[in-house]
Amino acid sequence: MSDSTSGQASSAGRSGPNRSFFSQLELDLRLLGMIGAFLLICILFNIMTGGQFLTPRNLFNLTIQTVSVAIMATGMVFIIVTRHIDLAVGSLLATCSAVMAMMQTAWLPDMLGIPLGSPSLAILAIIFGVIVGGIIGGFQGYLVGFLGIPAFIVTLGGLLVWRNVAWYLTNGQTIGPLNETFQLFGGINGTLGETWSWIVGLIAAAAAVLALVSGRRSKLRHDFPVKPIWAEFVVGGIFVAAILGFIAILNAYEVPSRVLERQFEARGETVPEGFTASYGLPISVLLLIAVAIVMTVVARKTRFGRYIFATGGNPDAAELSGINTRMLTVKVFALMGVLVAIAGLVASSRLTFHSNDIGTLDELRVIAAAVIGGTALAGGVGTIYGAILGALIMQSLQSGMAMVGVDAPLQNIVVGSVLVAAVLIDIIYRRRVEG
Structure with missing residues (x-):
């Protein structure tokens, strides 16, 4: 009880009225900048390609x-x-x-x-x-x-x-x-299909929420400052929306009809009328996620x-x-x-x-x-x-x-130019932070 009270007091001290919405979410500004750059690139190329990029x-x-x-x-x-x-x-x-x-x-x-x-x-x-x-x-x-x-x-x-x-x-x-x-x-050549992709996506979303809950409880136990409850819900909602949105995009890519015909012909069958199938989550992306989790655990x-x-x-x-x-x-x-x-x-x-x-x-x-x-x-x-x-x-x-x-x-x-620019931005950013 005392841990919880202390944690809430610390949280209140950190989330005073002078703190902005984004500061209370405690999101990494560099991460937000990279996400913004990625979205800008996607929007720009989508316009230049007549809507084909997205x-x-x-x-x-x-x-x-x-x-x-x-x-x-x-x-x-x-x-x-x-x-x-x-x-x-x-x-x-x-x-x-x-x-x-x-x-x-x-x-x-x-x-x-x-x-x-x-x-x-x-x-x-x-x-x-x-x-x-x-x-x-x-x-x-x-x-x-x-x-x-x-x-x-x-x-x-x-x-x-x-x-x-x-x-x-x-x-x-x-x-x-x-x-x-x-x-x-x-x-x-190796995907999970629509159903299993949704299952993996739901498991990943649940794991992300549990990780946030576990992290908050750990901070409270050690009397560390925590974000306001509403901020935790917002961050959790962002994670869940990003994961499930990613799965939805992958599932929206349907297997071409000619590929389905070849697959059914190989089994001596014909494609049922109106039948469609989605590629879903690639196994290679699942492998990347596994590598990312392992490397993050190793690092932290x-x-x-x-x-x-x-x-x-x-x-x-x-x-x-x-x-x-x-x-x-x-x-x-x-x-x-x-x-x-x-x-x-x-x-x-x-x-x-x-x-x-x-x-x-x-x-x-x-x-x-x-x-x-x-x-x-x-x-x-x-x-x-x-x-x-x-x-x-x-x-x-x-x-x-x-x-x-x-x-x-x-x-x-x-x-090459982007690489040099990224190093320059990193140098400027760290000088400001350290200075």
């Missing part, structure tokens, strides 16, 4: 195109927070993709005699690809942490090395089509995460306090390698084959996504959700420019 089909494609970069961006947050950089992610993605492609189309069938269409091929290929990504990432981290080679140099060399390792693994050939089970992680709730941000904030103090910063560097780069392998799974399965140019310029997009999302290049500051939103903004820019006919070179010029 169609369910395009938004569905936008989400699955964002996944691979967003997964890598969550790992790049940890890399940049610890004051390092990884320029090899695009090339390492190509190597991991090549390994997984060769495992399921040549190596495993030849060595173990597993049939090409077997689901076990895809599972073993994914496991082996993730292991390879982790080992290569850890090796790069060892060169940085224990041998003292700057991460910029190590990963710049990796950019050249791993791209060409991928070429040699496949003899420069395109490898495909990939296993059907493997392709489930690519987007349109584990000793490893605390060590990462402590090291990024002040490396010398972190080392003096007993943190093994060298081994921490190895672990962070190994984690980055694992996430790159997962991103390679998504990227190659979306294409349904492995190509030599897969992951090209992804290092630029991943770093840009992390920086746009609020990760400070000076280290010590960054968020997982910010990096994912940054990846979505980057992909929206590229997709929108492609739809209005902007050629690829100019697209890259815009992306």
